[in-house]
Amino acid sequence: MCLFTHVAFGAIAGALSPTPYAVPLLGLASHVVLDVIPHRDIDRMRYEMILAVLAIAAIALGGALSMKVVLGIAFALIPDVENLLWKLGAIRDDQKVFPGHRKYLPHGMITGRSSIGLQMAVSVAAIAFLIRRGI
Ligand SMILES: [Zn+2]
Incomplete structure (x- = not known):
């Protein structure tokens, strides 16, 4: 997924994490789910950046x-x-190791450009939810 999508859902993962110690795992998990x-x-x-x-x-x-949101974003982007x-x-493509990028779980199929618009809409909604929810 686009970086901004990982930011939005890493932030959600951090905000909804029951404890700061779970945030790294949830941030990384959000990345895997979005990439497949x-x-x-x-x-x-x-432009992604x-x-x-x-x-x-x-x-x-x-x-x-919040600190949990910052951690969630960081681990979703890493x-x-x-x-x-x-x-x-x-590095070469076959040197990637993160699940969802190559080896253990393949990266999701490449779709049309409308996916980028959909990612923007969903990310804006996720960020709006986060802001309305408050820290
Ligand atoms: Zn990725």
């Missing part, structure tokens, strides 16, 4: 950026470091 769903990513990593920063800014401006390294040519 058929979807399309934005081709240019630069800008939209992820905007999503984090929206959560912060909405007053919902797996895509290997995707960044792959896009930069630093």
Whole structure:
């Protein structure tokens, strides 16, 4: 999924976690679940990063950026470091190890561009839920 989608659902995972100690596992799990769903990513990593920063800014401006939410976002984004390294040519595709990217669970099928719009709509709804819920 797009980075902003991982931000939105990592934030939800963090906010709904019963304890801060469970947040890393829930953040990573949210990444796996989202990546195996058929979807399309934005081709240019630069735009992905800008939209992820905007999503984090929206959560912060909405007053919902608690420590658990920050942890949830961080652990939901960490797996895509290997995707960044792959896009930069630093590693090969077969060197990816995170479930949902390659080996243990394959990445979801690539769909049409409408998936990006759907991800935006769902992410905005998730962030709105988070902000309305409060910390
Ligand atoms: Zn991923």
